[in-house]
Amino acid sequence: MTTSLAPRFLAVQQQIAEAARVAGRDPAGIRLLAVSKTQEPVQINALHALGQVAFGENYIQEALVKQPNCSPTIEWHCIGPVQSNKSRLVAEHFAWCQSLHSLKLARRLAEQRPSHLPPLHCCIQLHIGDEANKSGVSPAEALALAEAVVTLPSLCLRGVMCIPPVSDSVPEQRRYFAEAKAVYQQLQHRFEGIDTLSMGMSADLAAAIAEGSTMVRVGTALFGPRAKR
Numbered sequence: 001m002t003t004s005l006a007p008r009f010l011a012v013q014q015q016i017a018e019a020a021r022v023a024g025r026d027p028a029g030i031r032l033l034a035v036s037k038t039q040e041p042v043q044i045n046a047l048h049a050l051g052q053v054a055f056g057e058n059y060i061q062e063a064l065v066k067q068p069n070c071s072p073t074i075e076w077h078c079i080g081p082v083q084s085n086k087s088r089l090v091a092e093h094f095a096w097c098q099s100l101h102s103l104k105l106a107r108r109l110a111e112q113r114p115s116h117l118p119p120l121h122c123c124i125q126l127h128i129g130d131e132a133n134k135s136g137v138s139p140a141e142a143l144a145l146a147e148a149v150v151t152l153p154s155l156c157l158r159g160v161m162c163i164p165p166v167s168d169s170v171p172e173q174r175r176y177f178a179e180a181k182a183v184y185q186q187l188q189h190r191f192e193g194i195d196t197l198s199m200g201m202s203a204d205l206a207a208a209i210a211e212g213s214t215m216v217r218v219g220t221a222l223f224g225p226r227a228k229r
């Protein structure tokens with residue numbers, strides 16, 4: 001299983017570089033987050049050994065089971081929904097929370113972040129498109145939430161994350177990503193240290209990079225198709 005990782009990793013890096021070239025951007029301005037949901041520690045460690053540092057997990061419980069068997073130098077990002085009763089686990093076991101969606105959650109994370117750890121890096125999850133089942137705050141609400149988050153000392157606001165509706169149409173993908181970028185730019189204008197526009201997955205990373213993504217979250221293209229849960 002791990003033998004196909006190196007060529008896939010290289011192919012994804014080349015895809016990012018090519019999308020950056022087309023967009024006239026420096027590929028160094030685009031981070032790769034390896035989305036490792038459903039992947040076993042052996043796969044995660046193998047990709048880490050190839051040089052991948054940041055890994056994203058959607059399911060907190062699943063991540064906690066795997067983390068003790070993964071390299072301690074991995075940077076863990078929580079990219080899935082966080083219910084209030086799970087906030088402590090995120091505060092204690094992740095470097096980043098990209099799915100910040102409420103002031104209540106922000107306050108809990110800030111309070112629960114252990115003092116021996118650096119601040120928890122956060123992205124506000126934006127609700128883009130009108131799919132009913134996706135969480136996140138509207139672009140209009142994002143600024144108010146950001147105002148509150150930046151006052152919490154154990155959180156470090158880095159930007160926004162979005163998961164727009166799936167679309168085969170590149171112009172439509174780009175429209176969604178442009179909405180997220182507009183919010184990102186507003187935050188950049190208003191606050192220090194805003195450097196993360198987390199958008200783009202295996203199927204739409206080129207469109208996301210064309211619209212300014214600084215972090216693409218890639219699972220399938222790195223690890224292959226996921227087994228059904």
Ligand SMILES: *Cc1c(COP(=O)(O)O)cnc(C)c1O
Pocket residue numbers: 035037058079080163201202203217218219220221
């Ligand atoms: C699963 C997932 C990804 C990666 O999706 P792929 O299509 O496998 O690249 C990215 N972001 C989030 C929030 C996800 O849940």
